[in-house]
Amino acid sequence: MKIHDSHALPVFVAAEKRYDQMQFRRCGKSGILLPMLSLGLWHNFGHTDDTTTGRRILRAAFDHGITHFDLANNYGPPFGAAEENFGRMFRKDFQPYRDELIISSKAGWDMWPGPYGNFGSRKYLIASLDQSLSRMGLDYVDIFYSHRPDPHTPLEETMGALHQIVQQGKALYVGISQYDAKLTAKAAKLLKSMGTPCLIHQPRYSMFDRWVEPALLDTLKEKGIGAIAFSPLEQGVLTNKYLKGMPKTSRAVKDGRYLTKEQITPAILNKVKSLNEIAMGRDQSLAQMAIAWLLKDERITSVLVGVSSTKQLLDNVKALDHLKFTKRELSKIETILKAD
Numbered sequence: 001m002k003i004h005d006s007h008a009l010p011v012f013v014a015a016e017k018r019y020d021q022m023q024f025r026r027c028g029k030s031g032i033l034l035p036m037l038s039l040g041l042w043h044n045f046g047h048t049d050d051t052t053t054g055r056r057i058l059r060a061a062f063d064h065g066i067t068h069f070d071l072a073n074n075y076g077p078p079f080g081a082a083e084e085n086f087g088r089m090f091r092k093d094f095q096p097y098r099d100e101l102i103i104s105s106k107a108g109w110d111m112w113p114g115p116y117g118n119f120g121s122r123k124y125l126i127a128s129l130d131q132s133l134s135r136m137g138l139d140y141v142d143i144f145y146s147h148r149p150d151p152h153t154p155l156e157e158t159m160g161a162l163h164q165i166v167q168q169g170k171a172l173y174v175g176i177s178q179y180d181a182k183l184t185a186k187a188a189k190l191l192k193s194m195g196t197p198c199l200i201h202q203p204r205y206s207m208f209d210r211w212v213e214p215a216l217l218d219t220l221k222e223k224g225i226g227a228i229a230f231s232p233l234e235q236g237v238l239t240n241k242y243l244k245g246m247p248k249t250s251r252a253v254k255d256g257r258y259l260t261k262e263q264i265t266p267a268i269l270n271k272v273k274s275l276n277e278i279a280m281g282r283d284q285s286l287a288q289m290a291i292a293w294l295l296k297d298e299r300i301t302s303v304l305v306g307v308s309s310t311k312q313l314l315d316n317v318k319a320l321d322h323l324k325f326t327k328r329e330l331s332k333i334e335t336i337l338k339a340d
């Protein structure tokens, strides 16, 4: 395996004006404000990726007021690599800025062999966070998530583990990911009874995946829980990149683990093309419009993007310059999304 390392960059001094442009939203009913755009390290920060590019992306993000970096135990490849690489970059560049950052991690998906490295047991969550902290070289994370519901572990045990982690000082806040509305309400009630509020929910949400709309977003609002939408660009499909073929450097071609070329069907590309025309009419890139479309709902605290270059990051940051939609634009978008 080739590990590209990044010693060549000059010492990082964060831009003085880093907070001038970024807009922040309160995360539910908490004391925490999150940038409306956050950065995820699921892809592009593994041991097969160029860490100089990764380091540049993190620097540019922070320089533009993106104070929230999202990780998980198994981000890589291989599992753990994104946290290891982030730890190295953090030590080189971000140590002086630790108190300006919200760093999150998660456990819930497959991580290590045997029965204690997956799902939602107390054993797994606590051991996994200890490993994450050691990989990143941190004393604590700001947010620790149960990465997915576990149908076999009592919810009391999973939420009890999150509470215990906060009591131990290993996380300041806790959240859940991909829990449905009913389970979210139950989880929030349990956490509240223990004295550890649920800060945030991390659901998958994009123009193409709207499962949160019928119930979850109302539950979050009612319970005072923030929402951070992941895969808002459908892993790159909701951009103009696949409109002229399959770029060699794209996730569908280069990676193919979670997004394959076959998934990007002509029917999907037709919709993307029509959406792209609306975006152009708004003087936005499609990526920008897809982000703005999520943020038009104030229940969405932040949109969590991934990027493979600084250029993409800067394109996405500009989404915040134009968040309003006319009724006509919204109705045209709705027609495209609902067409067979």
Ligand SMILES: NC(=O)c1ccc[n+]([C@@H]2O[C@H](COP(=O)([O-])OP(=O)(O)OC[C@H]3O[C@@H](n4cnc5c(N)ncnc54)[C@H](OP(=O)(O)O)[C@@H]3O)[C@@H](O)[C@H]2O)c1
Residues within 6 Å of the ligand: 039, 040, 041, 042, 043, 044, 070, 071, 147, 177, 178, 202, 229, 230, 231, 232, 233, 234, 235, 236, 237, 239, 240, 241, 249, 250, 251, 252, 287, 288, 304, 305, 306, 307, 308, 311, 312, 313, 315, 316
């Ligand atoms: N809680 C969970 O279960 C869960 C699951 C998945 C993700 N997440 C979190 O959500 C984060 C984001 O997920 P994601 O990476 O799937 O998000 P995404 O923003 O939907 O997709 C990211 C990909 O879109 C492309 N892209 C981004 N900006 C672009 C632009 N301006 N123009 C053209 N292409 C652009 C890039 O693809 P190319 O690489 O092809 O250039 C990039 O790698 C993850 O890093 C992780 O933190 C959480």
